[in-house]
Amino acid sequence: MSASVLFDAPGPKAKVRNRIYSVVGTAAVLGLFVWVVLRLNEKGEFEGALWDIFNYSGIRDNIFEALLATLKAFVFAGVLSLVFAVVLCVGRLSDHRPVRWASVIFIDLFRSIPLLITIFALWVGIVGDMTPFWALVVGLAIYNGCVQAEVLRAGVNAVPKGQREAAYALGLTKTQVTAGILFPQAVRSMLPTIISQLVVTLKDTSLGYLILYPELLYSARLIANNTPVNGTYPFVQTVTVVGAIYIGLCLALSSLATWIEKRGRRTKTGIAVAAAAEPAEAPGVLDAAAPEGPGRAEDGSKGPDDDPKGTVGKSN
Amino acid sequence: MNVLTDNLSLFREGFIGTVELTVVSGIIAMVLGVIIAAFRVSPVPPLRVFGTLWVNILRNTPLTLLFLVAFFILPKILFPDVDSFVLGVVALGFYTSSFIAEALRSGINTVPMGQAEAARAIGMSFTQVMRVVVLPQATRAVIAPMGSIFIALTKNSAIAGGFDNVDLFNVTKTLSNDGYDITMIFIWVTVAYLIITYAINGAFRLLEHRMEVAR
Numbered sequence: 001m002s003a004s005v006l007f008d009a010p011g012p013k014a015k016v017r018n019r020i021y022s023v024v025g026t027a028a029v030l031g032l033f034v035w036v037v038l039r040l041n042e043k044g045e046f047e048g049a050l051w052d053i054f055n056y057s058g059i060r061d062n063i064f065e066a067l068l069a070t071l072k073a074f075v076f077a078g079v080l081s082l083v084f085a086v087v088l089c090v091g092r093l094s095d096h097r098p099v100r101w102a103s104v105i106f107i108d109l110f111r112s113i114p115l116l117i118t119i120f121a122l123w124v125g126i127v128g129d130m131t132p133f134w135a136l137v138v139g140l141a142i143y144n145g146c147v148q149a150e151v152l153r154a155g156v157n158a159v160p161k162g163q164r165e166a167a168y169a170l171g172l173t174k175t176q177v178t179a180g181i182l183f184p185q186a187v188r189s190m191l192p193t194i195i196s197q198l199v200v201t202l203k204d205t206s207l208g209y210l211i212l213y214p215e216l217l218y219s220a221r222l223i224a225n226n227t228p229v230n231g232t233y234p235f236v237q238t239v240t241v242v243g244a245i246y247i248g249l250c251l252a253l254s255s256l257a258t259w260i261e262k263r264g265r266r267t268k269t270g271i272a273v274a275a276a277a278e279p280a281e282a283p284g285v286l287d288a289a290a291p292e293g294p295g296r297a298e299d300g301s302k303g304p305d306d307d308p309k310g311t312v313g314k315s316n
Numbered sequence: 317m318n319v320l321t322d323n324l325s326l327f328r329e330g331f332i333g334t335v336e337l338t339v340v341s342g343i344i345a346m347v348l349g350v351i352i353a354a355f356r357v358s359p360v361p362p363l364r365v366f367g368t369l370w371v372n373i374l375r376n377t378p379l380t381l382l383f384l385v386a387f388f389i390l391p392k393i394l395f396p397d398v399d400s401f402v403l404g405v406v407a408l409g410f411y412t413s414s415f416i417a418e419a420l421r422s423g424i425n426t427v428p429m430g431q432a433e434a435a436r437a438i439g440m441s442f443t444q445v446m447r448v449v450v451l452p453q454a455t456r457a458v459i460a461p462m463g464s465i466f467i468a469l470t471k472n473s474a475i476a477g478g479f480d481n482v483d484l485f486n487v488t489k490t491l492s493n494d495g496y497d498i499t500m501i502f503i504w505v506t507v508a509y510l511i512i513t514y515a516i517n518g519a520f521r522l523l524e525h526r527m528e529v530a531r
Contacts, residue, residue, distance in 0.1 A: 114474035206378035
């Protein structure tokens with residue numbers, strides 16, 4: 001970190017000063033932490049009985065089932081969103097203007113509506129009756145499909161033009177060029193970004209809470225509400241456990257993305273592997289018109305190197 | 317069409333609610349985000365660790381979980397009797413601050429090392445390097461991602477509507493409970509969100525053009 005744009009390498013004076021700041025900073029951070037812990041303790045949140053609930057097999061089964069429900073929604077939504085993404089991306093790259101326009105409008109529209117509104121509308125019945133599960137899955141698939149389609153398109157555009165020309169020159173059809181030359185390379189270069197977006201999908205399954213789909217959060221709340229211990233409800237405890245699970249899952253997926261990105265950097269195919277970018281909201285809603293290079297990868301300095309591993313489980 | 321004309325005041329309230337949530341939590345997120353970004357690039361290791369933990373934990377937590385913490389834990393334990401607007405804004409602000417911190421940090425990283433070194437070599441003080449060389453460039457690099465973050469914030473504010481706040485999602489819910497056709501509600505609410513997000517997008521486009529400079 002000594003190599004920073006902001007600071008010169010510290011001299012003797014600055015070293016002393018930095019050390020003082022370190023001590024003060026640590027004290028402040030620790031102080032905040034201790035205050036929260038004391039406050040929690042004061043309210044009796046650290047009593048053994050409250051944490052003991054996780055020793056009941058019933059509660060553990062509940063959490064496990066909820067986790068499965070979350071993962072089920074995630075897997076369905078993830079796969080469906082990728083399918084949607086391919087369809088929408090092909091539509092966007094189509095030679096036929098109406099198809100292209102329809103895809104653009106669809107993508108821009110659903111990227112700018114809050115996902116929760118889409119899911120709610122599906123649940124209430126904008127297109128026939130849907131169970132909470134399908135409302136959640138379809139909503140997630142539509143929204144993330146739109147985002148992933150743009151990611152894929154950026155990947156296709158990043159494939160050097162010569163390859164396409166060479167393929168056409170060999171007499172391949174458009175379908176062959178797209179499926180055989182462009183898409184495989186687009187997917188490869190965009191894999192980190194695609195996985196980062198899957199992290200968003202995973203996080204957003206928690207919206208199921210608001211349409212009463214019994215996923216992890218919803219069950220956490222049910223557990224907290226239904227197992228009062230000595231008159232208090234174990235919200236802190238269940239949220240801590242569930243939060244740890246979420247953060248663990250998301251960090252695992254994010255680090256997969258950064259691992260692939262680093263691995264991709266070693267190979268020499270000439271197509272840069274995009275940065276694993278922020279695992280979230282980043283893709284701007286209305287910026288479809290803005291030039292999208294290979295995955296906003298201009299700042300290679302960002303991210304992976306200073307991600308601390310092992311923050312898993314320090315949720316609250 | 318009836319949905320809108322019959323419930324104009326409700327729609328107005330919801331619209332204003334969404335705008336308020338966005339603006340207030342945006343301000344919180346900016347303030348926290350700048351502080352955390354400063355922590356992350358500071359030469360003091362404990363603060364850097366704190367900043368890194370903050371960003372990584374908040375970015376990998378579902379926003380709904382933060383709302384759960386804000387609504388079921390904060391009032392019970394730390395701050396009793398706070399109204400739902402404050403809680404919602406705190407959850408949104410904290411969540412968004414992690415994205416803003418990351419955007420700012422990568423903005424600072426876009427400034428080439430050599431420029432700062434050159435500036436120091438000609439004898440500029442820390443403040444001068446910051447004011448004249450680093451920050452103006454970092455600001456420009458950050459405007460576009462910032463716009464996306466605020467648009468995402470607007471969309472995320474819908475979750476606050478699921479937690480006792482009056483906003484456009486809450487309006488959707490109320491009207492659909494009243495038996496109005498969800499398709500019409502959906503269309504009007506979408507239009508409302510589009511107005512807000514286009515306004516933000518336009519504002520940031522304008523800023524970008526104003527501050528554009530050849531590199």
